[in-house]
Amino acid sequence: MTKKRASAKKPGPSGRKGKTARKAPRRSFRSALFGFLLKLTLVLSVFAAIGLAYLDMQVRDKFEGKRWALPAKVYGRPLELYPGQPLAMDDLKAELKGLGYRFVKSASGPGQAEWASSRVRLHTRGFVFPDGYEPSRDLLLDFRGGTLSRVRDASGNLPLARLEPVLVGGIYPNSNEDRDLIRLSEAPPYLAEALIGIEDRSFYDHHGISLKGIARAMWVNIQAGRFVQGGSTLTQQLIKNFYLTADRTLARKLLEVPMAVLLELHYSKDEILEAYLNEVYLGQSGARAIHGFGLGSQYYFGRPIQELQLHQVALLAGLVKGPSYFDPRRHPERAKQRRDLVLSILAERGQITPQQLAEAQARGLDVVQSKSLQKGAYPAYLDLVKRQLREDYREEDLSSEGLRVFTSLDPIVHRRAEEAMVETTDQLVKRYGKKLEGLQGSMVVTDPQTGDALAIIGGRDTRFQGFNRALDADRSIGSLVKPAVYLAALEQGYTLASPIEDEPVRLKLPNGDVWAPDNFDHQAHGVVPLHRALAKSYNLATAHLGLDIGVDKVVDMLHRLGLERDINAYPALLLGGQTMSPVEVANIYQTLAANGFQTPLRAIRMVTDADGQELSRYPFKVRQTVPVELVHLIQYAMQEVVREGTARYAYSQLPADLNIAGKTGTSNNQRDSWFAGFTGNRLAVVWLGRDDNAPMPITGSSGALRVWTDFMRREHPQPYLATRPDDIEYVWVDDATGLRSGQYCDGARQLPFLVGTAPQQGIDCGGNPVQQSVDWFRNWFR
Amino acid sequence: MYRMRLGFLAGVALLAGCAGPGVYQPPVEDRSGSAPPPRVERGTGVTVTPVYDEPVISRQRLEGDAGLSVQPLSPPDDSPASIPTPEAAAPASNNPAVVALLDSARQQQASGSLGAAQSSLERAQRIAPRDPQVYYQLAELQRQMQKYDEAEQLARRGVAVAGGQPDALRRLWLLIANIRKDAGDLNGARDALEQARRY
Numbered sequence: 001m002t003k004k005r006a007s008a009k010k011p012g013p014s015g016r017k018g019k020t021a022r023k024a025p026r027r028s029f030r031s032a033l034f035g036f037l038l039k040l041t042l043v044l045s046v047f048a049a050i051g052l053a054y055l056d057m058q059v060r061d062k063f064e065g066k067r068w069a070l071p072a073k074v075y076g077r078p079l080e081l082y083p084g085q086p087l088a089m090d091d092l093k094a095e096l097k098g099l100g101y102r103f104v105k106s107a108s109g110p111g112q113a114e115w116a117s118s119r120v121r122l123h124t125r126g127f128v129f130p131d132g133y134e135p136s137r138d139l140l141l142d143f144r145g146g147t148l149s150r151v152r153d154a155s156g157n158l159p160l161a162r163l164e165p166v167l168v169g170g171i172y173p174n175s176n177e178d179r180d181l182i183r184l185s186e187a188p189p190y191l192a193e194a195l196i197g198i199e200d201r202s203f204y205d206h207h208g209i210s211l212k213g214i215a216r217a218m219w220v221n222i223q224a225g226r227f228v229q230g231g232s233t234l235t236q237q238l239i240k241n242f243y244l245t246a247d248r249t250l251a252r253k254l255l256e257v258p259m260a261v262l263l264e265l266h267y268s269k270d271e272i273l274e275a276y277l278n279e280v281y282l283g284q285s286g287a288r289a290i291h292g293f294g295l296g297s298q299y300y301f302g303r304p305i306q307e308l309q310l311h312q313v314a315l316l317a318g319l320v321k322g323p324s325y326f327d328p329r330r331h332p333e334r335a336k337q338r339r340d341l342v343l344s345i346l347a348e349r350g351q352i353t354p355q356q357l358a359e360a361q362a363r364g365l366d367v368v369q370s371k372s373l374q375k376g377a378y379p380a381y382l383d384l385v386k387r388q389l390r391e392d393y394r395e396e397d398l399s400s401e402g403l404r405v406f407t408s409l410d411p412i413v414h415r416r417a418e419e420a421m422v423e424t425t426d427q428l429v430k431r432y433g434k435k436l437e438g439l440q441g442s443m444v445v446t447d448p449q450t451g452d453a454l455a456i457i458g459g460r461d462t463r464f465q466g467f468n469r470a471l472d473a474d475r476s477i478g479s480l481v482k483p484a485v486y487l488a489a490l491e492q493g494y495t496l497a498s499p500i501e502d503e504p505v506r507l508k509l510p511n512g513d514v515w516a517p518d519n520f521d522h523q524a525h526g527v528v529p530l531h532r533a534l535a536k537s538y539n540l541a542t543a544h545l546g547l548d549i550g551v552d553k554v555v556d557m558l559h560r561l562g563l564e565r566d567i568n569a570y571p572a573l574l575l576g577g578q579t580m581s582p583v584e585v586a587n588i589y590q591t592l593a594a595n596g597f598q599t600p601l602r603a604i605r606m607v608t609d610a611d612g613q614e615l616s617r618y619p620f621k622v623r624q625t626v627p628v629e630l631v632h633l634i635q636y637a638m639q640e641v642v643r644e645g646t647a648r649y650a651y652s653q654l655p656a657d658l659n660i661a662g663k664t665g666t667s668n669n670q671r672d673s674w675f676a677g678f679t680g681n682r683l684a685v686v687w688l689g690r691d692d693n694a695p696m697p698i699t700g701s702s703g704a705l706r707v708w709t710d711f712m713r714r715e716h717p718q719p720y721l722a723t724r725p726d727d728i729e730y731v732w733v734d735d736a737t738g739l740r741s742g743q744y745c746d747g748a749r750q751l752p753f754l755v756g757t758a759p760q761q762g763i764d765c766g767g768n769p770v771q772q773s774v775d776w777f778r779n780w781f782r
Numbered sequence: 783m784y785r786m787r788l789g790f791l792a793g794v795a796l797l798a799g800c801a802g803p804g805v806y807q808p809p810v811e812d813r814s815g816s817a818p819p820p821r822v823e824r825g826t827g828v829t830v831t832p833v834y835d836e837p838v839i840s841r842q843r844l845e846g847d848a849g850l851s852v853q854p855l856s857p858p859d860d861s862p863a864s865i866p867t868p869e870a871a872a873p874a875s876n877n878p879a880v881v882a883l884l885d886s887a888r889q890q891q892a893s894g895s896l897g898a899a900q901s902s903l904e905r906a907q908r909i910a911p912r913d914p915q916v917y918y919q920l921a922e923l924q925r926q927m928q929k930y931d932e933a934e935q936l937a938r939r940g941v942a943v944a945g946g947q948p949d950a951l952r953r954l955w956l957l958i959a960n961i962r963k964d965a966g967d968l969n970g971a972r973d974a975l976e977q978a979r980r981y
Binding site for chain 2: 080082083084085129130131132159160447449450452594595596597605606614617619620621622623624628681721723724725726
């Protein structure tokens with residue numbers, strides 16, 4: 001490069017040669033040469049100065065600007081702790097494990113918990129929530145049964161406290177660099193000492209480069225006969241990683257030294273050390289590169305760096321030299337040797353006592369299993385979060401501005417949903433063998449009252465980051481559509497007691513095809529009351545009903561229930577020919593659970609910038625689209641589905657007082673197995689099927705309902721309690737005829753009606769009232 | 783359990799009757815089997831757990847009989863301009879966590895921290911999603927932000943969970959009347975006032 005420039009300058013001086021040559025030809029040659037060399041030197045110096053100034057600018061610009069692209073952090077819901085909260089001690093334990101708490105004999109600092117038979121002492125870490133600071137507290141929690149009965153701290157009873165939220169994922173830039181920034185003041189004791197001891201002993205004495213260090217490295221290398229030690233200072237290492245590309249060229253090596261010196265000129269040792277702590281590469285998790293000690297601590301130990309102990313600090317410092325070679329998970333022996341070396345250097349330099357050395361060297365590595373880390377555990381949920389974020393934020397902001405995203409993800413609920421999905425489908429596959437090969441499934445769990453999306457499962461491999469069936473599997477919903485059909489009919493003047501014909505249907509379609517649906521049992525059931533047609537999921541009755549009110553009314557009802565996509569009003573829609581994703585189904589059922597108020601599924605609660613300033617909020621919003629009274633009627637019928645219809649299996653496993661309302665769904669040839677249903681505080685939609693859409697040996701009730709039931713069994717949800725709207729009255733009717741009957745008459749059933757729509761005509765009981773049967777009652781409520 | 787709670791409630795209602803707005807512990811219709819059902823259904827007939835029609839009604843009567851003080855609502859000229867604002871002192875929830883959060887929300891709203899108030903109310907809602915007071919305050923907050931549409935929807939959601947709680951229903955309908963008045967819908971406000979008067 002310099003050569004080129006020198007030769008380029010040649011034509012200049014030689015062009016002027018003519019003039020000077022006339023005066024003194026001999027002397028002039030020497031002076032010309034001298035002049036040329038002088039000019040060359042000057043030019044080179046100017047270039048060097050410019051180069052140096054340029055380097056200086058670069059060094060300062062990058063150091064003072066935004067140093068790193070910070071991925072957005074995604075948090076789960078914080079666990080609230082309050083007296084009366086349904087919370088099992090085991091669930092609290094799982095939450096604390098997710099947060100990396102240490103379970104100790106005597107909790108003495110943040111991030112520690114003390115376990116007794118019905119009492120937990122918990123030293124929380126505190127967290128700056130966007131709506132306020134939750135201080136670090138020393139809590140005493142009392143449990144009774146599955147309930148948190150008392151929350152206390154040193155000052156007495158507390159009405160409520162909340163734990164810090166679990167970090168459940170991030171949104172990474174293309175470089176896939178991930179880091180948690182820390183301040184030097186936040187670094188645990190011995191981290192700086194260990195790092196300096198093992199990497200650059202004269203860090204506080206040199207000016208960027210250390211001749212002593214280079215000499216020592218050379219000496220060591222010569223003695224060993226191979227390259228074992230580099231002479232780079234921490235400053236040089238920082239320059240190398242922070243400013244320069246990874247390729248090992250001579251030019252880069254040449255730039256490293258002046259830049260290191262410049263950096264030292266401008267900044268203090270502590271500033272450089274802090275940047276180093278955050279820049280350093282410490283490991284690889286799939287495509288994600290782990291940078292900085294803050295994240296390194298989370299990645300290897302599952303807890304904040306402030307809580308690390310001496311032996312853990314030493315391990316991290318030792319990793320700097322070769323995170324892959326010394327990987328404590330893959331090469332624990334090497335990692336331990338390296339750690340012990342770091343510890344002995346600390347002892348040698350008098351920074352720890354021989355006793356500390358012995359104690360720390362006796363410890364295991366204490367590295368957490370990477371599977372137990374929360375990151376990567378919720379790919380399907382994060383997929384939904386990212387899609388929602390991309391509607392409002394630019395990709396580069398998401399991956400570089402260090403945004404904080406607060407979601408409704410509930411790790412406890414999520415774990416139960418995962419277990420129910422995996423264990424139940426494994427059993428099904430075992431039972432049906434080859435016929436169920438390739439079975440897949442997905443699941444959406446919400447709180448129907450708030451619309452919070454609590455858990456989303458995209459497949460049987462719940463950690464798989466690929467096809468997200470909960471969002472993207474577009475499948476026939478089968479009978480899940482029926483509540484919308486019946487709700488539309490109720491709005492058109494039908495009542496739960498209206499007689500419906502369950503007789504064959506043959507409908508000639510405009511295109512010449514004939515639509516002739518059939519019942520699941522291939523039987524026609526004659527005239528049946530409307531509520532039973534839904535409970536038993538009779539196709540023929542539903543087809544008659546839907547055709548009578550008009551398919552467009554059903555389409556309208558589906559949209560009012562929250563379906564956003566356009567759909568065609570063709571007759572097969574009445575029996576669920578329409579395809580939807582589980583998330584779309586959840587939205588619809590949410591409106592059914594929330595008394596006719598659309599309560600859109602909400603994964604993100606709030607987004608803040610890196611400093612906690614609110615950027616956007618997704619508040620609780622509702623819109624009433626179906627009258628409360630009509631939804632009350634359909635909820636009755638949907639409870640009947642579970643009490644005596646196609647979903648009876650649920651009560652063989654669950655308490656009778658849950659008042660589950662739901663619906664099974666099976667598509668043509670049993671290609672899809674669905675169940676959607678809710679209790680007081682949980683709504684879940686489960687889909688099972690094969691990706692190639694092949695028929696299966698399972699229906700909605702023998703497939704998806706099993707997963708749903710298993711989930712609720714683990715979840716212990718609250719019962720669904722209805723309030724009777726003012727315009728609803730309960731009337732005893734005769735089940736067979738639909739006529740008004742009496743409480744003690746045979747075959748009588750109490751049904752809700754819109755006031756004024758109950759049957760007027762009564763039926764004679766036959767004067768043969770049946771006595772109350774206490775035994776029956778006992779059986780029912782066992 | 784349910785009956786015990788009813789009895790307790792009735793007692794509290796009696797005590798609180800003269801004290802003002804009274805208690806509004808949710809007397810939810812309990813379809814659960816945790817309490818013995820009032821009647822037994824038989825045969826192939828009813829297998830859906832009965833709905834407690836009578837208890838709710840009798841409870842309402844009970845409260846009425848107990849002289850639960852309902853403020854005279856109707857302004858003489860029946861004009862929506864004079865809709866009484868529900869008492870500042872809101873009824874207390876029975877869950878200390880919810881009480882604490884509703885209190886913080888009130889303070890945050892009063893000091894202009896509307897975002898923080900919204901967060902506190904949503905925390906309360908997650909703990910007690912069937913507590914009408916939560917929806918009352920959520921709606922009141924939206925009203926302060928002049929988001930009248932959202933405010934009314936939230937108040938109506940409150941009405942939907944407040945079945946059988948006349949005091950809460952009255953307050954919520956009064957709030958709806960005020961929201962509509964603020965939004966300039968005077969006829970709607972009059973209708974809401976009419977609804978409030980039913981309780």
